[in-house]
Amino acid sequence: MSRVAPTSGTKVLYFLCITISGFLIYLDLNYKSFEGIKNFYQSFIISSSYFFKNATVEPIKFLYNISKDKSDLINENKKLKLELDKSYISNFIISRDSKFFADDDSIKRFLDTNNINEVFYLAKLEYFDTEMYLCCDKHRAFIKTYKTNKNLIGRPVINKMGIIGHIIYGETLSEVLLLTDTEHVMPLMSGNHFCNAKGSGKPGKIICLYNNKVWQEKVSIGQEFFSSGMGGIYPKGILIGKVANIREIDENFVEFDIDLVSSPTITNIIGVLKSI
Amino acid sequence: MRNIGTIKLLFIIFILSILESFISPYLINFYVSLPITFLAFSLAIYNSNRNSNPLFAFLCGFYLDLISSSPFGLNAGLFTIISYVINSYVNTFKLFSYIQICIFFAASSIFYIGFKNLFISLENFSYLVLFVSLFFNTLLFLLIVMLRYYFPSMSIKYD
Numbered sequence: 001m002s003r004v005a006p007t008s009g010t011k012v013l014y015f016l017c018i019t020i021s022g023f024l025i026y027l028d029l030n031y032k033s034f035e036g037i038k039n040f041y042q043s044f045i046i047s048s049s050y051f052f053k054n055a056t057v058e059p060i061k062f063l064y065n066i067s068k069d070k071s072d073l074i075n076e077n078k079k080l081k082l083e084l085d086k087s088y089i090s091n092f093i094i095s096r097d098s099k100f101f102a103d104d105d106s107i108k109r110f111l112d113t114n115n116i117n118e119v120f121y122l123a124k125l126e127y128f129d130t131e132m133y134l135c136c137d138k139h140r141a142f143i144k145t146y147k148t149n150k151n152l153i154g155r156p157v158i159n160k161m162g163i164i165g166h167i168i169y170g171e172t173l174s175e176v177l178l179l180t181d182t183e184h185v186m187p188l189m190s191g192n193h194f195c196n197a198k199g200s201g202k203p204g205k206i207i208c209l210y211n212n213k214v215w216q217e218k219v220s221i222g223q224e225f226f227s228s229g230m231g232g233i234y235p236k237g238i239l240i241g242k243v244a245n246i247r248e249i250d251e252n253f254v255e256f257d258i259d260l261v262s263s264p265t266i267t268n269i270i271g272v273l274k275s276i
Numbered sequence: 277m278r279n280i281g282t283i284k285l286l287f288i289i290f291i292l293s294i295l296e297s298f299i300s301p302y303l304i305n306f307y308v309s310l311p312i313t314f315l316a317f318s319l320a321i322y323n324s325n326r327n328s329n330p331l332f333a334f335l336c337g338f339y340l341d342l343i344s345s346s347p348f349g350l351n352a353g354l355f356t357i358i359s360y361v362i363n364s365y366v367n368t369f370k371l372f373s374y375i376q377i378c379i380f381f382a383a384s385s386i387f388y389i390g391f392k393n394l395f396i397s398l399e400n401f402s403y404l405v406l407f408v409s410l411f412f413n414t415l416l417f418l419l420i421v422m423l424r425y426y427f428p429s430m431s432i433k434y435d
Contacts, residue, residue, distance in 0.1 A: 003324075003325070003326060003327050003363065003366045003367065004327065005363070005364050005367070006327065006360065006363050006364060010327075010330060011360075013329075013330040013331070014330045014356060014359075014360045016330075017330045017331065017333070017334040017352070017353075017356040018353050018356050018357060020334070020349070020352075021334070021337070021349040021350070021352045021353030021356065022349065022353060023349070024347075024348045024349025024352065025347050025348070025349040025350055025353070025395065026349075027348070027349075028347040028348045028349060029347055029395070033348075034347075034348045037342070037348075038342070038345075041342055041343070129297070129345050130297075130301050131296075131297045131300040131301050131304075131345075132345050132396075134300075134301045134304055135300065135301075135304045135309075135397060135400075136393075136396045136397035136400070137396060137397050137398065137399050137400060138345065138396060182399050200399070201397065201399045201400045202400065
């Protein structure tokens, strides 16, 4: 059966659909009207995969584990004992307290007696779109804290290498705006030099633009830039990155790239600072 | 893929969307972008025996917007446009050779990539990606078309 070309009525419907699409794009890009729906969907998918994994993979794993021979368990136990002994030797703090691994209360007592205050909430990276991170301007990560359900909007997010961004939205999952997102701006300093660094949309790179009539001090390749704390979000004096590439835009403005010291892809365990 | 059901198509789009998100980070290192979901949808419309409803294309795109990270309405609009183009010229395509059809689909995929980048990656818009993708996609489609001649058992038999 041959297909006929769209009638005028169908064409009107096509036109209507395309107009509605344009309107939806406008709403989404300008007012972020659908962020809630998208976040709900992401959390639904993550929860579903978690439950699915618990219902299918975990029982199989459990059966596999209990089917192991006793000798395997004994060997593993010996191996763990060896690892524990090694960790006692290599870690001075742990080796000071022989009951460190006993239970959670021991850890709390250790923290209390040594006056160690937690300065961050431990969190786990739940969803990170590497495709968007490598190709596009929008660099976001979705994290979930282990203990607290407090509203953490505006809190800096760190990993073991340094600052990676801050939280901009949070309900079940918290959405992190990464330093490299083109919507992200961060005040930086290096000595007496200040500039606002904007995300480049490229992994591991942010861009600073400054007026060389105002800041006459020259910037050099490899120069280290630190957070200035002037944005009210990030703490002051944290190493952010090193100058990589300097370009003269015109006679008044100079732009340079900063290679970040931190990367969101390095680990999935991160921290959300309690306050600056 | 002739007259594929709606549920089946949505499921295929879901699977292909996941596949695309796995493949894209590797392909972009070679300046190649392959919009698998868009091409699968185009193929479904192209192979269908009857004209699809504009709302069907719109809702399929809307569904893809929900499951991917693109702004709402972007895929919905692009799916509607490609559906309109294919439905309008489906009889003309019968006069085309396989090479011309491959070039058409490669060009439409480049239009899709370019339009998408205008919204989600304007500051890193790259003509290099577009040109390399055009070349790559055309070759890939030709290769897929040629497979049915070299391996006749792989081709789908229609009545």
